[in-house]
Amino acid sequence: MEREYLIQKWLDHSLNAEELEAFKKLEDYDALQLLNRNLQKFKAPEFDKKQSLDFITKNLKPKKHNNWNIKWIRIAAILVISIGSFWYFNKNNNTTINTLASQKTNIDLPDTSNVILNSASNLSYNEKTWYTNRKVNLDGEAFFKVAKGSSFDVKTEKGIVTVLGTQFNVKQRNDYFEVVCYQGLVGVTYMQQPQLQLKPGESFLVIDGKTIKKEIQNKLQPAWITNKSSFKSIPYKHVLSEFERQYNVRFITKGVDLKQLFTGNFTHDNFEIALKSITLPLHLTYSKKNNTITLKRE
Amino acid sequence: MIKMSQNLNNNVCNENSFNVIFNKYATDLHDFLYYKFGDHLNPKDKVQEAFIKLWQNCKKVSPNKAKSYLFTIGNNLMLNEVAHQKVVLRHKQQGTKSYTNESPEFVMQEQEYLEKLQNAIANLTEAQRVAFLLNRVEGKKFKEIAALLNISTKAVEKRIYGALKSLRTQIEEL
Numbered sequence: 001m002e003r004e005y006l007i008q009k010w011l012d013h014s015l016n017a018e019e020l021e022a023f024k025k026l027e028d029y030d031a032l033q034l035l036n037r038n039l040q041k042f043k044a045p046e047f048d049k050k051q052s053l054d055f056i057t058k059n060l061k062p063k064k065h066n067n068w069n070i071k072w073i074r075i076a077a078i079l080v081i082s083i084g085s086f087w088y089f090n091k092n093n094n095t096t097i098n099t100l101a102s103q104k105t106n107i108d109l110p111d112t113s114n115v116i117l118n119s120a121s122n123l124s125y126n127e128k129t130w131y132t133n134r135k136v137n138l139d140g141e142a143f144f145k146v147a148k149g150s151s152f153d154v155k156t157e158k159g160i161v162t163v164l165g166t167q168f169n170v171k172q173r174n175d176y177f178e179v180v181c182y183q184g185l186v187g188v189t190y191m192q193q194p195q196l197q198l199k200p201g202e203s204f205l206v207i208d209g210k211t212i213k214k215e216i217q218n219k220l221q222p223a224w225i226t227n228k229s230s231f232k233s234i235p236y237k238h239v240l241s242e243f244e245r246q247y248n249v250r251f252i253t254k255g256v257d258l259k260q261l262f263t264g265n266f267t268h269d270n271f272e273i274a275l276k277s278i279t280l281p282l283h284l285t286y287s288k289k290n291n292t293i294t295l296k297r298e
Numbered sequence: 299m300i301k302m303s304q305n306l307n308n309n310v311c312n313e314n315s316f317n318v319i320f321n322k323y324a325t326d327l328h329d330f331l332y333y334k335f336g337d338h339l340n341p342k343d344k345v346q347e348a349f350i351k352l353w354q355n356c357k358k359v360s361p362n363k364a365k366s367y368l369f370t371i372g373n374n375l376m377l378n379e380v381a382h383q384k385v386v387l388r389h390k391q392q393g394t395k396s397y398t399n400e401s402p403e404f405v406m407q408e409q410e411y412l413e414k415l416q417n418a419i420a421n422l423t424e425a426q427r428v429a430f431l432l433n434r435v436e437g438k439k440f441k442e443i444a445a446l447l448n449i450s451t452k453a454v455e456k457r458i459y460g461a462l463k464s465l466r467t468q469i470e471e472l
Contacts, residue, residue: 007459007462008455008459011433011434011440011455011458011459011462012433012439012440012455013437013439014439031466034411035415035465035466035469036434038389038408038411038412038415039415039431039434039435040435041389041412042387042388042389042415042416042419042431042435043435043436044328044329044332044333044337044341044431044435044436045332045337047324047325047328047329047342047345048342049320049321049324049325052324052342052345052346052349053317053320053324055346056320056346056349056350056353059346059350060350060353
């Protein structure tokens with residue numbers, strides 16, 4: 001009993017002087033001391049308080065900021081959601097179709113109207129209000145076959161084209177705006193000018209702000225629908241732009257007159273032949289590196 | 299009223315009280331985790347993580363709950379990482395003295411004893427090992443350990459005494 005009591009007290013580090021003497025006289029005192037001495041070798045590695053606190057404090061700072069920020073993030077989130085839903089429900093439910101360079105696509109509008117979208121173009125319309133308001137926004141070039149019905153508007157940066165059920169092509173590129181009527185009657189409103197009426201075969205063309213008269217042509221659809229780009233007295237600059245869109249390349253020109261008029265066409269299916277057909281007539285040489293083509297006078 | 303308002307502000311959200319708590323418990327928490335789980339799961343990292351968690355939840359933890367909060371978090375962080383492995387605490391290598399008066403046999407015996415002790419410690423229950431080493435190596439009294447582990451002094455006494463007995467029988471047996 002006495003022995004166990006002393007060991008308990010020893011364990012609890014609470015032996016008094018008298019008890020310590022008695023403890024030392026125990027027969028297993030040596031064994032306990034040996035054990036105790038060796039146990040010290042299992043001590044936990046030193047814990048570096050200062051270093052740890054530094055680490056923690058460093059990691060706390062941003063948290064404090066966050067606490068403050070969260071309020072603002074919440075406010076911002078509410079604003080975004082409310083503005084977003086306001087915008088969504090009130091204004092826009094637009095369907096947007098994009099084509100990349102050297103890509104064409106065929107779009108069926110909610111009625112039986114059909115649009116073929118040329119390369120690097122963008123078309124959007126509102127599906128919800130389609131039947132009360134047939135309106136599409138166009139940036140680029142597209143050929144429309146419009147189903148009979150109420151008026152149909154094509155809105156571009158340069159002008160509005162209004163029709164009643166017809167086939168026509170609209171091309172709106174930088175400094176280039178062209179409407180060609182293939183069937184029916186097309187109204188063109190260009191830059192606030194009074195509306196102009198186009199009959200089948202007639203076209204309306206503005207290049208660099210200048211209206212250009214074109215003779216009547218009797219084709220059924222634009223050439224690009226059949227993978228060909230066709231030009232008649234068009235500044236060379238616009239021919240190159242069209243080529244860039246169809247083949248996804250860039251031109252660099254050296255000593256080439258970009259204003260000279262070009263008549264001819266190039267195919268969308270064969271790069272080499274297409275490139276030849278726009279360079280040979282003008283006696284230009286070309287060299288190609290990656291996606292960049294350099295044109296030079298011979 | 300005064301008491302209530304004190305209570306409301308009574309959390310560890312200000313840096314001062316946080317530091318006080320850190321200084322009071324960090325080492326104990328580290329040692330506790332070390333003796334319980336060994337060092338291969340890096341107890342130091344867990345201590346830091348636990349304190350970061352305490353800070354993030356500082357509004358919910360009053361200072362007198364901070365200790366058990368920290369120990370629970372530290373413990374859980376460890377448990378998350380380990381599907382119970384047997385914990386073997388390694389002893390430090392004998393100091394490599396350039397000279398020694400001790401006979402080679404003595405050195406051998408010491409080495410042998412240490413190996414036995416290491417095995418014996420590994421065979422203790424987790425509860426015994428933690429309480430016993432905090433007591434023997436960190437020099438903590440029963441009462442202090444009881445407070446750290448949130449158990450009664452009697453239970454601590456039992457664990458430590460049990461551990462001592464177990465170690466001694468194992469060492470003598472071998």
